Structures are given as structure tokens and as C-alpha cells.
Amino acid sequence: MKKDDVPCVRPETKADVEGFEPVITDTLERAIDYFWLVTAARRVRGTGNPHNTMLIHTSVNTAVHNSFKRPLEHLRRRRAESLTDADVLRRLRALWDQETARVPAEEFGETKVPFDSLLPELPGVLDSCRVIMDNSSSEDRLDYDNGQVFEIDLGGNTLSRGLTLEGLSVSYFVRAVSAYDTLLQMGRWFGFRNGYADLPRIWMTDELAEWFRHLATVETEMRRDIDVYMTESETPLTFAVRLRTHPSLRVTAAAKMRSAVTAASSYGGRRVQTHYFRTDAEWLRGNIEAARKLVGASLANAVRVEDRSAEGRYVFRDVPYDVVTDFLAEYKFHEKSPENDGDLMTAYIRKRISAAGSLRRWNVAVVGNPKGEPFEFAPNVAVGRSVRARLADTLGPEHADIKTLMSRRDAAVDLSGDVSKLKEEEIMRERKAQLPDTGLLILYPLDKTSAPNPPKQTRRPLNAEEHVIGVGLVFPEPRDGDSTVEKYISADLSGVSIEDEDLSLLESEEA
Numbered sequence: 068m069k070k071d072d073v074p075c076v077r078p079e080t081k082a083d084v085e086g087f088e089p090v091i092t093d094t095l096e097r098a099i100d101y102f103w104l105v106t107a108a109r110r111v112r113g114t115g116n117p118h119n120t121m122l123i124h125t126s127v128n129t130a131v132h133n134s135f136k137r138p139l140e141h142l143r144r145r146r147a148e149s150l151t152d153a154d155v156l157r158r159l160r161a162l163w164d165q166e167t168a169r170v171p172a173e174e175f176g177e178t179k180v181p182f183d184s185l186l187p188e189l190p191g192v193l194d195s196c197r198v199i200m201d202n203s204s205s206e207d208r209l210d211y212d213n214g215q216v217f218e219i220d221l222g223g224n225t226l227s228r229g230l231t232l233e234g235l236s237v238s239y240f241v242r243a244v245s246a247y248d249t250l251l252q253m254g255r256w257f258g259f260r261n262g263y264a265d266l267p268r269i270w271m272t273d274e275l276a277e278w279f280r281h282l283a284t285v286e287t288e289m290r291r292d293i294d295v296y297m298t299e300s301e302t303p304l305t306f307a308v309r310l311r312t313h314p315s316l317r318v319t320a321a322a323k324m325r326s327a328v329t330a331a332s333s334y335g336g337r338r339v340q341t342h343y344f345r346t347d348a349e350w351l352r353g354n355i356e357a358a359r360k361l362v363g364a365s366l367a368n369a370v371r372v373e374d375r376s377a378e379g380r381y382v383f384r385d386v387p388y389d390v391v392t393d394f395l396a397e398y399k400f401h402e403k404s405p406e407n408d409g410d411l412m413t414a415y416i417r418k419r420i421s422a423a424g425s426l427r428r429w430n431v432a433v434v435g436n437p438k439g440e441p442f443e444f445a446p447n448v449a450v451g452r453s454v455r456a457r458l459a460d461t462l463g464p465e466h467a468d469i470k471t472l473m474s475r476r477d478a479a480v481d482l483s484g485d486v487s488k489l490k491e492e493e494i495m496r497e498r499k500a501q502l503p504d505t506g507l508l509i510l511y512p513l514d515k516t517s518a519p520n521p522p523k524q525t526r527r528p529l530n531a532e533e534h535v536i537g538v539g540l541v542f543p544e545p546r547d548g549d550s551t552v553e554k555y556i557s558a559d560l561s562g563v564s565i566e567d568e569d570l571s572l573l574e575s576e577e578a
Contacts, residue, residue: 073241073272077125084128091138095123095239097162098270099142099219102237103196104163105266106217107188108180109236115262118216118234125241132200132221139198139219147193150186166268169459171524175264192217236263239270280403285310334415335545336495340472341538343401344531346465350399351515351533357397358510358536362444364390365431379437379450382481385428388416391508398538403466412540416506423546425504430481432509442512442534452512452534456519456526467529472511473539481507499544511537 075090091099102121109119125131149155160182172179201222220232260267271279289310345351365383366372368390373382395409419425433444439451457467479486479494482501486494498507513536517529529535 077241078128078131084130087131087134089125089131089135089138091142094270096142098237098239098268099139100146100159100162101166101268102219103146103189103192104159104185105236105263106192106196107185108266109234109263110188110192111180111184112177112262115260116234120216120232120235121219121237121239122232122235123219123221123239125239129200135221136198136200139221143193143196143198147190150189150193156186167265170265172265174524177262177265179265236267237270238268240275241272277403334412334540334542335419337542338473338478338491339407339412339540339542341400341404341407342469342472343403344467344469344535344537345399345401346467346529346531348532351531351535354398354536355533357394357399358512359444360397361390361394361431361508361510362433362448364393366445366448369431376450377437379435379439380480381433381448381450383431384481385505386431388420388427388429388506391429391431391506392416394508398536400538401466407538415542419545425543425546426506428504429506429508430502432477432480432507433512434477434480434509435512439514444510444512450512452514454517454520455511455513455529455535455537456517456523457529459525459527464530467531469513469529469537472537473509477509477539478507478541480509481505495544498541503543503546505543507539507541509539509541511539513537 072092072094075092076095078084078087099121102119106119109115123135146155163182163185167179195217197216197218199218199220201220216233362383365386368386369383370385371383373380373384375381392413395413398409400407400409416426420427433448433450434453435442435450436453437451439453441449442452443449455469455472458470475491475494476487478491479489479497482494482497484497486497489497512534513529513531515529515531515534517531517535519526519528
């Protein structure tokens, strides 16, 4: 969604609410047209939830919701009258083909509904579609008990945080909020989608998309913390889950955070890897230059260089830490990877050095494909380029997500002995035994074309303008006294008490 669309569908200030008239932008019209096409497709399929709804959420103000009624009804009538217009049908066909190509129906065990099969259903869809204002000033209400529902629903908190929309298939969402908990309540999007899992779509701003990506990272880290505590026999009274902070968002309202304390972020014992990349030449050339400087400095400063070019590898042992931190300052991590923060990692390295003397030395490795075309990092240091195809475009052509960069065995590239069959946790234990204070940084040259072989529905060629440099880092597990970097908050549990449970009844039953 274009950022310029927002003022057209939402007042910019409270003073603009009175008399606000929304504009049906090209993006909103496209979203609504797609909703009608989805409704027609689901009628053709005749499976799954009988209801089909679209959510439009731009503001919590009821006057703004109500202002959409007239232009949306006008668009519905205009679209019904234009179904014989060749230009309109050509545009609808292009929209349907483009959206159904994004998510192949076959991936969900469905069959794409041809556009020509939609045409007989569209007049009935447009005729039966209702526009509902669900808010405190409206008498309209959602009713799923009296037959099939085909509705475009506009509303505020009741829809974004409360009521469930049956058969929700399209959301147009531009309301900006500033707290994690509110965003998570709004992000209910789509539930059970039997028979139409390939069809739901969300239209939102790039900023909102970034915020939800950040929340996905927060949730993943929280789950990982809980897994760790569960294996260490902790209880909810002895640990508080850490939440990564965000410069533009609050975790919740200030009144609910009286027990919040700054917590510690640690890379200790973790494997970090890049999987998001930009594809423009300037950005990629900067990373290539940073990687070549790193290899050159490693050649000059390593205690030992291991040439394993036959297997597509080089290892530079015992490189000073400042060679690594210089690289982290120059290499550009993708903005969609909040976990890959060069400044945060550098701060973590420096604090571990000052607190415990750990991470003063690093092993730097270059890992490639011995059968790939050569990529030269330095004179006499070249490995074959690896292939990492991108996921089917979700970020647009300027950005790519390869999902996974490092293999499990890469984290053992600098270990001695036979480690080829070790599992990841066993590799980390072996690292702790062999290299308890040494970090590992790995460079990966990725071919800029990187077409999937064999072809896959979920993958596309990388199609970058220059070759891509991926980076993986493995941090040793911290010892007592190792420092951490503070970019998280947690709860202060020191004053929490709990009433002892009376287990006598259960004990008497067992007896």
C-alpha cells in the first residue's frame, strides 16, 4: 500500500475528523475488487465456511466509519454496471491472475478458479454484498445466524480487537497504533480457511508490516526463552520473559508497566545468520567490499590459515576481535532483520571482553560450493559461489528472503575431530569444550542468479544485481561474569508472592 494513500482514508488530525470525506484510492479499490473476486471464487468452489467478509479498519472514530458508506455503495453500483465493459474486465482479469500467482492454489491442495468461471457469479456477488458499519453509533450488526453473509465491514475496536469476522478473506488496515498488545489484538487476521487458504490477502502500510514483523521476532524470542527455562526446571515465579524493545512502539500502556525493568540481551551460545538481503548493486557492492577487507585483514593477522579450498572452505584462526568489529561496522544488515544488529553485536563483544576476557579472538571462515563459479575474496583466496534461491516474492523484487543460510555443519567448521554427524546442540557443547572463548564468523558468497534446482513453487531465482555476501556468526556460551547488552525489558518478580496451595485433599485421595 502506498504511504500517500493514508491521508485519503484516515484523517491526519482530530481537527480533520469533522467533515472528513474518504477517497476510494486505487489501492483500496483494488482490495475491494479482489474481495468480490474471492467471493465469486468461493461460490464456484462451494466449500468451507459459507460466509465471506472484508475488513476495512482505518480509524477508531465512528464518524470516519460512517463516511465510507456512501462512496463504497457508489463503488458497488458502479462495478455492477461495468461488468460488460471490456477495459474493466481486462483489469479484473489481470488483478485475479496476479494475486493467484502470488500464492499458488496447489500449495494448499486447491485448484485455481479460472477468471472466466468467476464471471457468471460476479453479478450475484455485487447484488448481495452489504456494506456494514459496526460501531456504537450504527444500528448495523453482524449476523451469521440467518443465512450466508457477504459483507464489507467497517468499524473500530469492536472489529479490530473483539468480534470475529466469519470467513474473513481480505483486510484493508491502515490504523497506526503504538503498543505491542494493541497490535497483537488487531493481528487476528485469518483463522480457519478450509477451502480458501490460498485466497486471503492483507493490504497495509510498509510501516505496519515492519511493526508486525518485529512482533513476530518478539514472539519467537519469547517462545525460545520459555523453552530454555522449561528445560532448566524454572517456574513462572523464578523467571520473567524478556521482550525486545522497539524505538517506535511501547510494549503496553505506561500504567501497566510499573513492574517493568530493563533486562539483558545476550548473543551468548547463539547462532546468528543473515537471510534477508537487498538486491540493488550499490548495497551489495558495499557488502562485498566489507567482506574482502575482512578476509584481507584476517590473512594479515591470523595465527594460522587453513586452506581447504578442495571442499570450498578457508579458516583463519585466532583473528583479533577488532578485525571482526570493523567488519560489523561496515557490513550492512537488512533493515527487516532486527536480530542482526551490527552495533548491538559489537557492543556485546566489547562487554564480554571487558567483563571476562572472552571473545578477544575469533575464527573467520569462508564457505562456498566447491562446484560453483569462483568468487575471489583476496589473492589466492577464492571459493565457489553457493546457490540460495529466494522465497516466492513477499517483499518485492528489491528485497529477498532466502530463509536459511547456514547448514548445521557450518557451525563446526573450525572444530577438530569428526563432527559431521553431530546435532546442533552437540556442536554447541563441542564448541564449549574446544573453543570456550572464541567466536566464529563465516562468509558465504551467493550467486546473484541462484535459480532453484529443481524448480519449486515456493522458490524464485534470487535475481540480485551483484553477488550476495551472507554472514553467519556463532557466539560461545557465556561464562559467569560475561556482560550482556540491554535492549529488552522484563518484569520485576522480586515482590511477587503466591498463596501456598492446599494439597491435602489430593493427598487424601491418593492415599
